[in-house]
Amino acid sequence: MSAVAVAARPVVNAVAAEPAGPPALREFWEEYRRTLRAFHDGRMSEADWDRWYGERLTAVLRHVTSRSPFYRRHLAGVDVERVTPATLSTLPFTTKDDLRREMYDVLSGSPAEAAIFYETTGTTGASTPCPRGAKDILTSNSAVEESWRRLFRARFGDRMPVVGLMGPSELYAFGDVFTAVTGALGACHVKIWPESPRVGYRKALRLIEELGIEVLVCAPAMCLSLAKAALHYGYDPARLPVSLFLVLGEVCTPAFAANVSSLWPDAIVRPALYGSQEALCIATGAITGDLHLSKLNYLVELVDPDTGAVLGDEGEGELVLTMLVDGIKPLIRYRTGDLVRITPAPDGAPLPGPVVEVVGRAADRIHLGTAVLQPAELETAVLTGVRGCLGYQIVIDGxxxxxxxxxxxxxxxxxxxxxxxxxxxxxxxxxxxxAGVDADITVEAELDPVTNTGAFVSWKAARIQDNRSAPDHAALVAREVAHRYAITT
Structure with a gap:
């Protein structure tokens, strides 16, 4: 294998550098950085957490009610000085419909005050503005930085790998976040999103080989698409240097990860992070495969996805977030629409913070036979013990x-x-x-290209063809863009 020599870089062991900006920002960052170090070192007591949550919640509520037109109306009549984490559930939810209806009025500041402007993809509704200010970027990226520092140390020891970023950058935080994190760690990165017309799969594979790229950051479906493209263009995945897939953007079960490792024998699959354009980096990945909550930045609640009844902050339910950084777009009791399972971090976990297991979107629950299944349950049923699978699709009739x-x-x-x-x-x-259903399995060399669109639209739209009813909006969007993702042999 021909390769461009890349010098090993030492692991940088420091939280993000002092920010440029007004004194208030530097003062905030100094306090945040001290607290972040205590969190990472396991030195936060219950009293420390009570103080942090109480002070940050009050600061954010003051911020949004004074600067956001939406929250000024939404929380009218609320004495924000009296709201505590224990009484947070008395406040109304913020929903995706609110964000789509109110648009720029949700912001606690104008886009001109932000450092970078992003917006949601708009695949399942109107694109909503998601600008990020200096505070947002510093606090969110610091969680990713520490996660990657520990992941890379566990996988590569005292050197830094070359990182390939396989995701969109225009109006989307993917490229900027991981560019900043690799820069802070001293790692070389290359942006090689195969769906870009400037790159494509052939060039991406050439660069993986020539640059000795060991880490690929991408959606889970990309792990399969890239293996299929490698076979198409005459590469043997076992002879390429990829050692670690860091995945994000859709459901990735242990069964899926094990199947990916059968296609890429020298590689393991681990979560990069769980987050969104609106809510930033909610949880970051560990070498164990667990996602750990960015605990300094959020108060979390779990609610019944159908009734909204509060279930507590551990167990399973729809995730509700209150953001604790008074940036450009903090959200209060935001219903994410994601079903998650939250449990305490086990003893000796490589990252602090509760473990967040993403079960799937509430809207992606499947009624099948005698059961109502979450996406993770259905994928696990299909892929458990399966090796060498380059893709799958579940078709439901009846x-x-x-x-x-x-x-x-x-x-x-x-x-x-x-x-x-x-x-x-x-x-x-x-x-x-x-589920109590009979199933037939067919082996097909060319699957519907919609199966490769998961991170762009939704897992359900990519993996399920439900002929029992007319396709919903997400399914129609996935169908419209599927040709962009087609990988053939």
């Missing part, structure tokens, strides 16, 4: 009289995964066990 019928289309490499008939029998048995 009606009230005949019941649900399932066909699972799979693109399989028999030289990796073994007998497709045995794989199909296992998939059928697991689906029968969790």
């Amino acid at each position: 009606d009230a009289e005949s019941g649900d019928r399932v066909t699972v289309r799979m693109d399989l490499l028999p030289e990796v995964g073994g007998d497709p008939r045995a794989i199909g029998a296992g998939v059928a048995e697991r689906l029968r066990r969790i």
Whole structure:
């Protein structure tokens, strides 16, 4: 393999540098950085957390009610000085519909006061403005920086790998966040999003080989698309230097990660982060595969996705966030629409903060046979024990009289995964066990390209073709853009 020599860089061991800006920003950052170090070192007591949460919540409530036209109306009549973390649930929710209706009125400052302007993709509704100011960037990126520092140390020791960034940058935070983090760590990065017309899969694969790129940051579906493209263009994934996939943007179950490692034998799959344009970096990934809450930046609640009833801050439910940094767009009791499971960090965890397991979007729950399944449950049923799978799609047919019928289309490499008939029998048995449905499995070399669009629209739109009803808006959007993501052999 030909390669460009890349010098090893020492691991930088420091939280983000002193920011340029007014004295108030430097004062805030100094306090935040001290608290961040205490958090990372495990030195925060219950009294410390009570003080931090109380002070930050009051600061943010003052900020939004004085500077955001929406929150001035939304929280009218609320004495923000009397609201505490214990009484936070008395405030009204903020919803995605609020953000789409109010647009710039949600902001606590004008876009001109921000450092960078972003907006949501607009695939499932109107694009909403998501500018970030200096405080937003410093506090959100610092969590990613510490996560990556520990991930890289666990995987690569005292050197820094070359990092390939495979995601969009225009109006989207992906490129800027990871550029800043790799820069802070002293790692070389290269932006090689294959969907870009300036790059494409052939060039991306060439650069992976020539630059010795060991870390790829991308959506889970990209791990499969890249393996398929490698085979198409004559590369052997086992001979490419990729050692670590850092994934984000959609559901990635342990079963999916294990399947990816069967296609990329020298690589492991770990979460990069869980977050959104609106809510920034909510949780960051550890070498164990767990996501840990960025605890300094949020108060979290779990609610029943159907009724909104508060379930506490541990267990399973829809995630509700109150942001604790008084930046350009802090959100109060924001219903994310994401179903998560929150548990305490285990003893000896490589990162502090509760563990956040993303189960899927509330809107992506699937009624199938005798069950209501979360995306993670359905993907686990399909991929548990499966190796050499380059993609899959679940097709649901049926009606009230005949019941649900399932066909699972799979693109399989028999030289990796073994007998497709045995794989199909296992998939059928697991689906029968969790949902009481019969399933047929077909092996197809060319799947519907919509299966590669997950991070752009939604896991459900990419993976499920539900013929029991007309396609929803997300499914139609995924269908419209699917041709951009087609990978053929």
